[in-house]
Amino acid sequence: MSEPSERVSEANEPVSGERRLSGLRSGGGEPPGASRGSDEGRQADSESRHTAGSTDYLATHLEEALAEDVRVAEQGLRVQVAGAHVVVSGTVSDPQRQEAVAEVLGEMVGERALVDLTEVAGSGPPPEEQV
Amino acid sequence: MIRIAAIGDIHVGTAGTDLVELWADLDAHADVLLLAGDLTRVGTAAEAEVVAAAAATVPVPVVAVLGNHDVHSDEGPVVVAALERAGVTVLEGTGCTLEVAGTRVGVAGVKGFGGGFPGSSCAEFGEPEMKAFVQAARASASALAGALAALDADVVVALLHYAPCRSTLVGEPEGIHAFLGCYQLGEVIDAAGADLAIHGHAHAGSRRGATDGGVPTFNVARPVLGAPYTVLSVDPARCRQRQNHHAVHQAARRSARG
Numbered sequence: 001m002s003e004p005s006e007r008v009s010e011a012n013e014p015v016s017g018e019r020r021l022s023g024l025r026s027g028g029g030e031p032p033g034a035s036r037g038s039d040e041g042r043q044a045d046s047e048s049r050h051t052a053g054s055t056d057y058l059a060t061h062l063e064e065a066l067a068e069d070v071r072v073a074e075q076g077l078r079v080q081v082a083g084a085h086v087v088v089s090g091t092v093s094d095p096q097r098q099e100a101v102a103e104v105l106g107e108m109v110g111e112r113a114l115v116d117l118t119e120v121a122g123s124g125p126p127p128e129e130q131v
Numbered sequence: 132m133i134r135i136a137a138i139g140d141i142h143v144g145t146a147g148t149d150l151v152e153l154w155a156d157l158d159a160h161a162d163v164l165l166l167a168g169d170l171t172r173v174g175t176a177a178e179a180e181v182v183a184a185a186a187a188t189v190p191v192p193v194v195a196v197l198g199n200h201d202v203h204s205d206e207g208p209v210v211v212a213a214l215e216r217a218g219v220t221v222l223e224g225t226g227c228t229l230e231v232a233g234t235r236v237g238v239a240g241v242k243g244f245g246g247g248f249p250g251s252s253c254a255e256f257g258e259p260e261m262k263a264f265v266q267a268a269r270a271s272a273s274a275l276a277g278a279l280a281a282l283d284a285d286v287v288v289a290l291l292h293y294a295p296c297r298s299t300l301v302g303e304p305e306g307i308h309a310f311l312g313c314y315q316l317g318e319v320i321d322a323a324g325a326d327l328a329i330h331g332h333a334h335a336g337s338r339r340g341a342t343d344g345g346v347p348t349f350n351v352a353r354p355v356l357g358a359p360y361t362v363l364s365v366d367p368a369r370c371r372q373r374q375n376h377h378a379v380h381q382a383a384r385r386s387a388r389g
Contacts (some may be wrong), residue, residue: 004133038307073172073200074142076334076354091334091354093142094149122357123153126160129339131327131347131365 055081062086062105071100077118079105091119133286133367136160136191138360139167139331142200143182145175151185153359160192160232161362166219167331167351168198168242168292171210179210183217192229193219196240197291198331222290224274226282234367237284239323241275242284243293243330244268249343253309272315279323286370289320289346291330298340299350300333317342323343324377326370327363335336 012087014040062079066088074097079092086109098118105114136157141150157164166186172177179201186193196260200208211221220227222240229236246253246268255265271293279289294300294312303311311333319345321330328346334354339363341348 070173073203084376093140093353094144094146096144096146097142097172121353122142124358126358126360127338127356128361128362128364129349131362131369 014049053083058084062088064110065104065108066101069100072097073105077101081112084112085115086112087115087117090119091117091121093121095120133163133234133236133365134150134161134362135163135165135236135288135329135363135365137165137167137329137349137363138353138356138358139198139292139329140169140354141166141182142169142172142353143178143185143241144172145177145181147181148185150359151188154185154189157360160190161230163191163236163310164189164327164360165238165288165351166193166195167290167329168196169200169331169352170195170198170214171201172340174201174204174206175212176206176209179206183213183219184212186219187212187217190286193217194222194227194229194238194240194290195203195219195221196290196292197221197242199242202242203273204210213361214339220310222278224271224278228282228284234286235284236288237282238290239275239278239282239325239381240287240290241278241316242272243275243291243295243316244271244291245310246312247309247314248312248314249298251309252314252343268313268315272304272313272319275316276323279319279325285367286365286375287325289316289323289325289328289386291316291328291361292332294330294333294336294339294348294350295328296342299330299336299338299348301337301340303333311336314343317344317346317348321343324374324381326365327374329363329377 059079059081066077067075074092077088081085098120101118102116170182195214199370214221224241226237226239244267246265253265255262295316300308300311321342325346328348329351331352333350336350338350338355340379
């Protein structure tokens with residue numbers, strides 16, 4: 001079992017300031033979900049759905065992005081938004097997927113810092129059970 | 132003892148998998164490997180080829196069901212074909228019987244679906260989308276029932292992706308239990324008198340539980356196991372006792388109903 005990695009990054013270095021959740025421009029050209037899996041589609045989604053509202057909404061949208069973006073495609077990850085931090089936890093299948101989690105969230109969390117508590121699926125000794 | 136290795140939710144992408152190495156000596160630990168779905172990341176042909184290549188190296192028979200990730204790209208048949216070319220038996224409302232040290236091990240498999248559990252299950256009512264959701268769960272359970280009934284084996288295993296009971300979901304938020312499995316799967320497993328059930332899908336769930344009827348149930352999602360597989364040691368003598376007890380119980384129920 002790999003040790004949980006805890007990485008804190010200033011994930012506010014996305015491609016451009018336009019990608020940040022704060023100060024999103026309004027009115028995406030595509031309907032929500034029209035281009036899931038692409039930067040453009042997800043950004044349009046965020047733009048049409050995010051306002052400066054509940055952090056629960058934000059956490060949920062981030063969890064949805066982790067499930068729907070094919071770079072990650074993990075449904076078991078949990079995201080919490082706490083003040084200036086976005087905390088993601090859960091197990092991913094491989095190190096590449098772990099990097100993709102940071103990449104996808106980094107494009108969406110804006111000014112907030114990303115705290116990555118994900119861990120890679122274990123390869124410890126097989127547990128045994130009697131039936 | 133029959134040694135059944137099992138794992139699900141390996142979510143293999145095109146970059147490869149560490150499982151080739153980790154499964155290499157599996158025959159030293161188990162007689163068969165059961166794969167409980169979500170073998171790929173998003174169910175593409177390319178990912179299926181990576182999984183198939185890994186499965187082809189396994190030195191024991193491999194039996195699988197697909198998971199929701201494996202059908203995400205609408206290429207389920209392509210995934211199945213790749214696995215079958217690698218020698219994997221893929222089940223969906225079907226079963227197979229393996230001969231292990233003179234014991235017939237029967238496996239009935241289905242992907243399964245959500246729908247919830249007693250106290251918080253969905254009903255086939257209202258919007259077409261809601262009806263379709265529940266119909267999918269019921270159809271899946273019905274297919275599993277048929278596959279179980281067709282088996283003639285000393286040890287009967289139900290292999291699923293979705294959970295047939297709540298007890299292996301402990302650890303998951305209760306609010307999503309209805310998306311992790313449905314009681315109808317457990318109901319048909321109990322009715323058939325299966326010896327054990329194996330599923331995945333619930334990454335934050337619990338390793339061991341039981342259906343409402345007491346059939347031992349194992350959540351083998353890799354995040355739950357923290358290992359490349361688990362090994363379930365099954366005593367065929369206990370299975371025979373359980374099946375005899377179940378047959379007597381069923382006969383008594385039929386008699387009571389007249």
